[in-house]
Amino acid sequence: MGATPRPGDPAITPALVADHGLTADEYDRLVAMLGRTPTLTEVGIISALWSEHCSYKHSRPVLRTLPTKAPHVLQGPGENAGVISIGDGLAIAFKIESHNHPSAVEPYQGAATGVGGILRDVFTMGARPIALLNSLRFGSLESPRVRWLVAGVVKGIGDYGNCVGIPTVAGEVVFDPSYEGNPLVNAMCVGLLKESDLIRAKAQGVGNPVIAVGARTGRDGIHGAAFASEDLSEASEAKRPQVQVGDPFTEKLLLEASLELITSGHIVAIQDMGAAGLTSSSAEMAERGDVGVTIDTTKVPVREPGMTPYEILLSESQERMLVVARRGHENEVRAILEKWDLVAEVIGEVIAEPVYRVTEGSKVVAEFPGSRLVTDCPVYHPEAREGEEVQRLRAMDVHAIAERPEESDPFWTLEQLLSSPTIASKTWIHRQYDSTVRGQTVVGPGHGDAAVVRIPGTTKAIALKTDCNGRYVYLEPRTGGRIAVAECARNVACTGARPMAITNCLNFGNPKRPEIFFQFREAVGGMGDACTALGTPVTGGNVSFYNESPGRAVFPTPTIGMVGLIDHVEQSVGGAFTTSGDAIVLLGEPTDELGASEYLSRIHGVTAGAPPRCDLERERLLVDVLLSAIGAGLVRSAHDCSDGGLAVALAESAMMNADAPRGFSVDLSAFTLPSRALLFGEAQGRVVVSTPDPQAVLQVAAQRGLPAFVLGTVGGIGEDVAFQVGSKRHTTSIARLATAFHDSIPNLMARVAVSSDDAAPAGSTR
Amino acid sequence: MPRYRVAVHIVPRQGILDPQGKAVRDALHTLGFGSVVDAHVGRHLVLDVDAASDAEATAAVRTMCDKLLANPVTEDYEIAGVQAA
Amino acid sequence: MPRYRVAVHIVPRQGILDPQGKAVRDALHTLGFGSVVDAHVGRHLVLDVDAASDAEATAAVRTMCDKLLANPVTEDYEIAGVQAA
């Protein structure tokens, strides 16, 4: 047999092939695979499967270098989500994914459907989602368009997760002009399952029915996957109708129905119809199971009449699943879906013959040999060469930049940094996210370096965080990649959790440009170094290339999402000082490093210098010291030094609890560094802890050879803040710092979120 | 200057998922209103505008819809009526 | 049986705070549309109904509004139009 064109199909011309984002070489490859001219439907299928988004054609060889194994890893990369064991027969499934391009075009729906997709990736593993996180990058909040994006994205994330009833517990938001035209919206989901319920998306069992489950298929998002693989441009604006609308209510029903299906024993495999919809889900399930599959598009429940096989296969309608059931159990599957008011239709079958075949009724409209349509995907090894501009910026002597006169008051500088939107309180954002639903959130957003979520029925909890400093990665990709992992591990360890594993979302520009591919290769290398050193294997992730707007790429942003484990939840700690009279201890030591800092960017408008050194051995020691000290009950709060350095970390600990900001006093005169490096430099491997027993903490550090210093004392609520730097003593009120930190983003967002050249409503009008 | 009351309908674009419309239709069916074949939910805006004429008021509201009130990605709008206010 | 398309407006009752209307008005002012004196936002429902006549279709939709579509405590509704669908 073989597929034949449908009446009315356009001829396969070079222009049509190019419209599908296929190169001439890729087209030749397709023709060679088939041994004939492809049909339009086949061109559509291949354009989706061989898009960057689905095929990883530029990234696969580099990703292979990452460490992925450890005894606790039950499922590494290659499935819908990674899975690690946390003991007691329980496991955690987790994954992060980008929805950058859809969010740039329609922030509300783009972000909402991003959350929907990542939830499905987790519950298709048999896990019940228990937490959501998000990692966001925007341009400057001074821009009305950016405010419109922020308002829409935040509302979209909130509305979706809130409705499904999964708490959003942590995240990060960074503002930098490099993201102006191309925001990043990465969503992470974490789920809990019994190890015995783990299910994989592998089609099995000849004769087993293939069933479409959930929402009906409409014409939305056709070619979304190919769209995510292009630079944003005028042309992509014109593709706007491809935006998909999410329905979190249906998602909630689908979640319950899917989990019930999985535990029922009536199905053998389940997979989300995500990017490239039915095509990629069915082809990937067949490839993993090493079987053939047939699909009849006339059986697929559709939302609109007259849909062609091409449209049905490539639709990205949301809230749909593909299921392989046990033969003879179709009615049981239907009954479960009906209970949740959803539809299930048998649309195909697993077959022995090694083909992937699509029919429209009895007529074959697409047919590929074996699993070759997945495995024969092209792989590219682009050239990698560091850009000269970056080399020049990195080599700049940032210490030669003169201080501004106002800097003689370190609290002026601190105020500027605390009100920098990247550092300032994100409460305006996360108060729109339900963080308490499910009743297990021990440390929620804004209260600690990582979220802490309790595991019911055990004494355990998991700690969760996303992190990445794109400026570091830009200026020195390998170091930046290492720091992203190390900072995440520090954040997780600050709650008392042992870092266990990571997922990652690699947001980069166009990989065909040598300087971008250099960033990618080096950053992934750095990430791998850190994962090996810290014992946190990579269990999955997502690559998002082409994050560019005309003329510039975003900062390379390999976002890390980490899971840590706490054995005794009552030992976990938050980030805020709690008790007057506690000693403030610095674990790790300051260095004379200023490069790539928020200080340079905010105070001097400079993105330059080398990022701080990252000593992975030291980072590992720091994690160990934190865990021993917290485990011994010595620590009342822990907060790492990151953007803005030591001074910002101290101030944040003092006022993280917005209702009860505390004064404190520190004496830094023992350090002989230039004061701005001491206060605002971003030396790695440091954590500020508060403790009733500083000597014991120093001893724990000394046993492991980690430098540690008693800096001062925590004060009372509303008391003053004092810094002794060199021979000078500076004091200010905590209220001044708290205002800078807490009011910055609300004040900016209070300005109208649309500009006259933006043709779209603020989320607030709906 | 005279004042006009302009009414605008903003509706989900054809072919775009309308979860609200679906919820309404399903609920009406459950309540026994089987005669409802389809339902869509949009917004109904009423704007009071100062303008020299009703044509000018309508033109101004059109511009507002293009710039702010309707989401060009997912919605269509239509001026439903103009009258002196 | 013939099919009718019935349009319904559901609006916040007078005297009840309309924050959406206020948000729309404020946003329009900031965008430079100072001529907008007031704005109100309600819902616009379009129902396709099988009925013997347009009068019957309208009556059916009224019942739906009383029962489900409008909240008698806070909202008013009005049948905005009926036409053969």
Next chain:
Amino acid sequence: MKFGIVLFPGTNRDGDAWDAVTGPLGASAVRLWHKDHDLQGADVIILPGGFSYGDYLRAGAIARFSPIMQEVVAHARAGGPVIGICNGFQILCEAHLLPGALLRNASLQFRSMPVTLRVENANTRFTNQYKAGQLLRVPIAHGDGRFAIDADGLRALEDAGQVVFRYVDRNGQVTDAANPNGSLDNIAGIINAGGNVMGLMPHPENAIDPLLGSTDGLGIFTSILAHVAA
């Protein structure tokens, strides 16, 4: 003593309510499916939080017509206790078991944060373990929590002591800043004239564990038990 926790499509805080009554209270509970007509012998009905039917038309509007709600209404009319939390409160208003309505937050944004509540009436079967004027720290998480009612209705509520909780600041004062959603007179929770049906927007079921920051919500559930024991 048995709690019946109703599950509508889109309900998502059923587990939280379950944990609150079966955990610290040690009471028994059953889940009640929206398509059923059977309260399974439950003494107290909880309508938990969530987004029943997506809240797509109006929060709570569609759930009100579920088969199980006929039984809940009958139970309430017979004087049986019913408590609606968040979406449950919205459903009770839509079902006319409680007066008024809950509209979109005045900020037009969802609000998830701890609030301070003042107990206005400690003389109900849901609040007898509190003292009048006592301040509670309890989280909220809702987008449609703005309580609205006409002037006569408001006066009737006030006169009969049917306002049970109000949003206040840390000092117990009713202020605009302490009002998270624009509710009329900072009303956070009310009870019916018969004293057996209560609705509130905040989540007492998420304030039952010191590890999660507050145990102030527990009093509602212990009050119910105390009332039955009395």
